[in-house]
Amino acid sequence: LEMAPSGARVWCGGCPPGEERCGTRGSYGGDDDPLAGTMNMRTRLLLTAALLLLGGLPLSERLRANDDAEAEITLALIGGWLIDGNTPLPFENPVILIAGNKIKAVGRLGRVRIPTGVNVIDVQGKFILPGLIDAHAHLEGLGLGERDAEFTDTPEKLRHVILQNARLDLFSGVTSVRDCGSSELVLRLREQIEAEGPRLFASGPQFVKRDPTQPSLPLFLEYDGAKVARRKVREQIAKGIDFVKVRLTRQRPLPTLEELLAIVNEAHRAGLKVAVHVDAPHDEAVRLAVMAGADTIEHMAPLRTYDDRLLLEMARRNIILVPTLYQIQAQRVDPLERNDEDLIEPPLHNRLPAEILQALTQRAALWRRNVLEWRTRGYDPKRTLREAFRSLTRARLLGVKVALGPDTGSDLIPHGRFYKELVLYANMGISPIEVIQMATRLGAEALGREKELGTIEPGKLADLIVVDGDPLLDPEALRHVVLVIKDGRVIEVPRHEAKSR
Template sequence: MRRYVRFFALAAFLHASLASAQNPIAIVGARLVDGTGTVPVEDSIAVVEGDRIQAAGRRGAVRIPGDATLVDAKGKFLLPGLVDVHCHINQPPDDMKRYWLAQLRWGVTTMRSAGNDKPETVPLFRETRRGAFLAPRAYTAGQGFSVNGPYPGAPVFNPATADEARANVRSLKAQGVDFLKIWMTNPKFSPDVIAAIVDEASKQAIPVVAHVTDVASLHQLAELGVTDFLHNPRDQPVTPDLVAYAKSRKLTFAPTLANMESPWFYYEHPDILGMPTLQDALYPRGRQMLADSRRRDETLSSDLARRKARMREQTYPFIKAMSDAGVRIVTGTDCGAEASQVTPFGHATHRELQMFVEAGMAPLAAIRAATLDAARVIARSEDPDYGSIRAGKAADLLLLDADPIADINNTIRISRVMRAGRWVR
């Protein structure tokens, strides 16, 4: 508890400074990995003015303002802040702010909460984007649509008819949500209800995001115009026809690997589990579950090798085939999900990056998946305001102590984090 008090005191101090004038900041000497997937720039300079990147490039090509505060970043590595397109943060407002701060400390500067958010918390998401308090830039789907809900008592809409579905969509529009979420899990909505949700969302200019784990549901929604998918089809192996279909429809996928692996990953890595920043990023019940020695022993049983192999065969070939073909794969971890409890905010996004590389993506491509490409998915734009280190973009930055291109595990070697032009770590 004392750690939280100190953390909130620091956050309050930093937040108070947001209103004060600040000299430009020049980050000098880092290897610049700008999020676009291009070759990193050695010995770079990045200049931040206010909440924007004023310039970024090699030394000699970027002018440092005379009144700039210099940050010596020689030997360090500068990346855009990370983006997670699949989170859940259905908590009381004060707890939401605490977990958002924990997520920021891990360098996740943008997040999307994909369902189960109560109407009274929707305004908080807008406040994150105007800088009312320290948090990632956050977006919400509000309650979402599910027949049974992802867990007992989940705040979801369960319309029985097409007319009821349309009324639910209009209610979410009135709340001011940023997108809609449909769970395509058994039991599923009837085709006419699904079509009504998607059609009314289009009329209300609200994007639709869908949870899918089977090919039939993927096709059903893609034919209705949905392009943004969480998880991936696992009922059959990926085929060239499915890859070609996804590419032709410009589909995007957040495979949600970290959530699938988290039940055993943190038991296998007690050094990470013991980090204070990791403990702060877990719900209390999740901390209790991961501290339970009997649960640990049962999880790390002889059956674990089979479970690991099954998880990888359901996801890694899909990621490799889709990314090789140019289908957009992005980071979305299911962190904060009430149903699992053990997928932490922040670190899970780094773990997803690592698993992309394990699946066959190059480190630069994996970093782009966690920055610019993930931002493109949320913003529905090829040139989003965040997710890359380029002049005019939001100054959301992650400064590392070790090279993530040489070893993608180095993304957790965090030196500093900047959100909207202010250091938050």
């Protein structure tokens, strides 16, 4: 501690240094400061207490405690710029110390001591971000719609696709994935998925209201009545789901409030969150999800409501919206504006099997024909996209939180290009730093894991990525992930794949 001499001026922060026009004195005061004696006495008392506390331990024990703390450090990440997921600006030359699978310390180079012998990774010129969180994905999907079945029609093929998608996600910077509806195979493969890919948060099959006129599908769990719904939630919890996914859709009758409340309450009793897929009817289904206490609402239905009170209630109840807006761009805009060769750009183009690339090209041709036919009837996909983002701005102004997840695995949205949704949001006028926070900190909130994930700060799990380029100036830089750290483990992305030539 440096004691300011009596009468010394201290910069108040409101005047330029060296021009202390306001005459503000430091907390130690001067001879004319009536509080000087009191403040000096307080300072002495605080220093005395601190010395007594520090002196309570023998020197050898204090030194040993410091050595033990340093011995825990296994990795140091230095240099570059840090976007921590909390603050609105990055800072230069950070030091991030990692102990095992946890972040131990974060500070500036020169101010944080790096223990000798620790593995140091210098990322000078690059940007460090929290690991990305895809809040709406399907690990069993290839981006081919109904043609997925051609590549997943046996358990072994499906297993191969799931693990391939997990690896693609991790290499693209996604360190946590929220699988919003899949077969129980995803749950059974959890250990291998997390060994080769991101952290897995899976809902298993989706809950749907029983309709005798509709076929029963393996990806759906049918219920009819609150008692049956509650029992099926308990059965899924026993199988290891991480959250519950409910579908409110035009293809099925809407459940009663009692039925949906039974599902939500049973999940909450077990500490699990509930995601509700809503497509139509918009106002009625959104109101039902809000009244039942859903934790997240998936897709665009809340943006199509005519009642702002629903959005205000979503904000009041802290219901997070995952609008999956990149679907419009991928399915209705890109097929018209991109040729077949540019549809899937590097590095994903280099990682997908040739037969999948060919099938994606054919799928895009089908969407292109459909959209062109719709345009003859007055449909404009770009106008639809602009309107969706205007509605999203309205929802955010009313206080609704937004997490990102493009419905990865659905039509023309293959795994391994989560960055595309972030680029879209930035291009539509949302600041890149806010977009990154939607894909990290708010994604962690959607998972219910904000105390462990989503930001880079001491005590949180060591999930980080390094990108080559400045994503605040050019969001496309998020495509160039060169290093991934997941759970404290370093995964280096091959350089020739990380950036297109």
